[in-house]
Amino acid sequence: MKPNQNGLRSYTIIYLIFLYAPIILLPIFAFNDGTIIAFPLKGFTTKWFEQMAESDQLLTAVKNSLIVASASAISATILAIFAARASTRYEFRGKGGLMALIMLPLVLPEIIIAMAILVILLQMGLNLGLHTIILGHTLMCTPFAIAILTAAFQSLDKSLEEAAYDLGEDAFSTFRLIILPLVLPGIISSLLISFTISMDEFILAAFLGGTETTLPVYIYSQLRFPKAIPVIMAVATLLVAVSICLLIVAEYFRRRGIAKTGGKDTGGFL
Amino acid sequence: MTSAKPMIELKDVQKWYGDYHALRGINAEIRAGEFFSLLGPSGCGKTTLLRTIAGFEDITSGVVMIDGKSMEDVPANQRPTNMVFQSYAIFPHLSVEQNVGFGLRRDPRTAVEKQKAVDEALEMVGLKGYGKRAAHALSGGQRQRVALARALILKPKVLLLDEPLSALDKKMREHMQVELIKLQRQVGITFILVTHDQEEALVMSDRIAVMFEGEIAQLDDPESLYRRPKTRKVADFIGVMNFLPATVLSEAGGKVDVDVHGFGRATIDAAQVSNSHDGATAVGFRPETLTLLYEGQVAADREAPGTVEEVVYYGDMTYYDVKLDGVAAPVRISMRNVFGREVLERGARTRVAWAPGALVLFR
Ligand SMILES: Nc1ncnc2c1ncn2[C@@H]1O[C@H](COP(=O)(O)OP(=O)(O)O)[C@@H](O)[C@H]1O
Numbered sequence: 357m358k359p360n361q362n363g364l365r366s367y368t369i370i371y372l373i374f375l376y377a378p379i380i381l382l383p384i385f386a387f388n389d390g391t392i393i394a395f396p397l398k399g400f401t402t403k404w405f406e407q408m409a410e411s412d413q414l415l416t417a418v419k420n421s422l423i424v425a426s427a428s429a430i431s432a433t434i435l436a437i438f439a440a441r442a443s444t445r446y447e448f449r450g451k452g453g454l455m456a457l458i459m460l461p462l463v464l465p466e467i468i469i470a471m472a473i474l475v476i477l478l479q480m481g482l483n484l485g486l487h488t489i490i491l492g493h494t495l496m497c498t499p500f501a502i503a504i505l506t507a508a509f510q511s512l513d514k515s516l517e518e519a520a521y522d523l524g525e526d527a528f529s530t531f532r533l534i535i536l537p538l539v540l541p542g543i544i545s546s547l548l549i550s551f552t553i554s555m556d557e558f559i560l561a562a563f564l565g566g567t568e569t570t571l572p573v574y575i576y577s578q579l580r581f582p583k584a585i586p587v588i589m590a591v592a593t594l595l596v597a598v599s600i601c602l603l604i605v606a607e608y609f610r611r612r613g614i615a616k617t618g619g620k621d622t623g624g625f626l
Numbered sequence: 627m628t629s630a631k632p633m634i635e636l637k638d639v640q641k642w643y644g645d646y647h648a649l650r651g652i653n654a655e656i657r658a659g660e661f662f663s664l665l666g667p668s669g670c671g672k673t674t675l676l677r678t679i680a681g682f683e684d685i686t687s688g689v690v691m692i693d694g695k696s697m698e699d700v701p702a703n704q705r706p707t708n709m710v711f712q713s714y715a716i717f718p719h720l721s722v723e724q725n726v727g728f729g730l731r732r733d734p735r736t737a738v739e740k741q742k743a744v745d746e747a748l749e750m751v752g753l754k755g756y757g758k759r760a761a762h763a764l765s766g767g768q769r770q771r772v773a774l775a776r777a778l779i780l781k782p783k784v785l786l787l788d789e790p791l792s793a794l795d796k797k798m799r800e801h802m803q804v805e806l807i808k809l810q811r812q813v814g815i816t817f818i819l820v821t822h823d824q825e826e827a828l829v830m831s832d833r834i835a836v837m838f839e840g841e842i843a844q845l846d847d848p849e850s851l852y853r854r855p856k857t858r859k860v861a862d863f864i865g866v867m868n869f870l871p872a873t874v875l876s877e878a879g880g881k882v883d884v885d886v887h888g889f890g891r892a893t894i895d896a897a898q899v900s901n902s903h904d905g906a907t908a909v910g911f912r913p914e915t916l917t918l919l920y921e922g923q924v925a926a927d928r929e930a931p932g933t934v935e936e937v938v939y940y941g942d943m944t945y946y947d948v949k950l951d952g953v954a955a956p957v958r959i960s961m962r963n964v965f966g967r968e969v970l971e972r973g974a975r976t977r978v979a980w981a982p983g984a985l986v987l988f989r
C-alpha cells in the first residue's frame with residue numbers, strides 16, 4: 357500500500373488541524389488585547405480573565421454548573437454501580453434487551469430526549485430548575501458510567517468474592533472489603549467523565565433549566581454581544597484546560613484499576 | 627494418621643444445572659486426616675462436588691455431612707472448610723500478610739497474636755519475610771503458597787484444593803506435590819484435592835475417588851486402583867493398561883481358568899476379577915508387569931513369543947510395542963534401561979515373560 361501512504365498521511369494531518377486549530381485559537385484570543393477576533397494580534401493582556409472574575413452572572417452560571425455536574429455525576433455513578441454489578445454477575449431473562457435500552461441514550465439524539473423530558477415535566481406540573489437539569493444529565497451520563505463500570509466489574513475474578521466469603525465474610529463485608537476497593541478506580545473514572553459530560557452539556561441544560569443558567573447556556577447567551585466575546589474566550593480557555601485535566605485523571609484511574617486487578621486493557625474512552 | 631472416623635459423608639448427592647445432571651448420586655465417606663483426591667477427566671463434576679462440600683453450590687438432593695453435622699442450612703462462610711481456588715484468588719489490592727490474615731478479621735485475638743499467627747503461617751509455607759510484599763507482584767508458585775497459608779491459618783477441619791498445581795510448570799508442580807504431602811502430614815487436616823492428573827493423584831493421595839460423568843466409578847487407595855481397577859474405563863484412565871481378549875474356561879473355588887489370546891491358559895484369583903460388564907471378556911495388565919527376555923534368559927513363570935513393532939526411548943525407560951504371535955493388536959511393555967542391556971530394534975523377534983498373578987480379568 358505504498359502509493360496510498362502519502363495521501364493518508366496528509367489526510368490525517370489535515371484532519372487533526374481541522375479538529376484542534378479552533379481549540380488552539382481560544383487561548384490565543386483570550387490573551388489578545390483587542391475586542392475583535394481576528395489577526396493580526398494586538399498584544400498580550402489578562403484583562404479578559406479579570407473581567408470574567410468580576411461578572412456575577414458568570415459566577416452564578418459556574419456555580420450552577422458545578423452543582424449540576426457534581427450531582428449528576430454522583431447519581432449516574434450510583435445507578436451505574438448497580439447496573440454494572442447486575443449485568444456482570446447475574447444471568448436473568450431479558451438482560452440483553454434491558455442493557456440495550458439503558459445504553460440507548462448514548463446514540464439517541466439529545467434534542468429528542470430533551471423535548472420528551474420537558475413535555476413530561478410540564479405535564480406533571482413540575483417547576484424547572486437545577487433539579488430538572490440534574491435529572492436530564494443523570495439520564496445522559498448513566499450509559500457512559502455503565503460502560504466504564506462494566507469494564508471494571510468484568511475484570512473482577514468471581515473467585516475473589518467466593519474466597520472472601522469462604523474466609524468468613526458475609527455478602528456485605530465482601531463487597532466493602534474486596535469488590536469496592538477493586539472497582540474504586542472505575543468509580544472515580546466514572547465520576548470524572550460524567551462530571552465532564554454534564555459540565556459542558558448545552559441542549560438539556562437549555563431546555564430543562566427554566567430560569568437557571570449553566571455555564572454553556574450562559575456562554576451561548578453572551579455570544580450575541582460582540583464585546584463579551586473575548587471574555588467568553590477566556591472562560592472557554594479555562595474550561596478546556598479543566599476538561600483535559602479531568603479526562604487525564606479519569607484515564608489514569610481507569611488504567612490503574614485494570615492493572616490492579618491484573619486484567620488486560622481493552623481500550624477505553626481515551 | 628488416618629483413622630476410620632468419617633470427616634465427610636456424602637449420601638446420594640444429586641446436582642442438576644437446569645437439565646444437565648452434573649452429580650448423579652455421589653456416595654462417599656472421607657476419613658478424618660486423610661489426603662483424598664477427586665480424579666477424573668475435565669467436566670466430570672469434580673469442581674462441582676468440591677464446591678458442594680464448600681457450600682458454594684446448592685445441591686438438588688442428598689446429604690452432605692461434615693464432622694457428623696448436616697450442612698443443609700450452613701452457608702459457605704460458616705462451614706469448617708476452607709478452599710484453595712484454582713486461580714488462587716489472591717486479593718490483588720492487599721499485601722501478602724493482609725491476604726494471609728484476611729480470615730482473622732473477626733477473630734477476637736489481639737493484633738500482636740494475629741500477627742504472630744500470620745508469621746507462623748507464612749513460615750509454614752516457606753514464605754517467611756514475604757509479608758510486606760504486594761500480592762499481585764508474586765510468582766505463580768508464591769501465590770499458591772499464599773493461598774495455602776490464607777486457608778490454613780483458620781485451622782479448618784477440611785482443606786479443599788481445586789487443581790492447585792495445574793497452573794505451575796512441571797518442575798514446580800512436582801516440587802509442590804511433595805510440599806503439599808509434607809504440609810498435610812504436618813497439620814493433620816483432611817485435604818481434598820481435585821485433579822485431572824492421574825499421576826498427581828497417585829503420588830499424593832491416601833485414597834482416590836475416580837469420577838466419570840457425575841459418578842464415582844471407583845474409590846480406593848492408589849495401589850488398589852492401579853492394580854485392580856474395577857472397570858476398563860478406570861483402568862484406561864489410570865496409567866496404561868494392555869487388554870487381550872480372553873475366554874473363561876471354568877470357575878471353581880475362587881479361581882477362574884481363562885484362555886488368553888497370545889498368552890495361553892492361565893488361572894486368575896477371584897480378587898483379580900472385575901465383573902464390570904463394560905465390554906467383551908478380556909484380561910488387562912500393566913506395561914511394567916511384562917519383561918522382554920534376552921538371549922539365554924528364561925521366564926520365571928510363563929513366556930510368549932512376539933515381534934517388536936515400535937520402540938519409544940525415554941532415556942531411563944524404553945517402551946516397546948510388541949505384537950504377540952496370533953494377536954492383532956500390540957501390547958505395550960516398559961523396560962528400565964539397565965546399563966549394559968541393549969535397546970531392541972524395530973522388527974526384532976523376542977520373547978515376553980508374563981505372570982498370571984499380574985492379570986486382571988474384566989468380564
Ligand atoms: N454454573 C453452571 N451452570 C451450568 N453448568 C455447569 C455449571 N458449572 C458446571 N457446569 C457443568 O457441569 C459439569 C461439571 O463441571 P465441573 O464440576 O466444573 O467439572 P470438572 O471440575 O470435573 O472439570 C460440566 O459439564 C459443566 O459444564
Ligand SMILES: [Mg+2]
Pocket residue numbers: 672673674789
Ligand atoms: Mg474443575
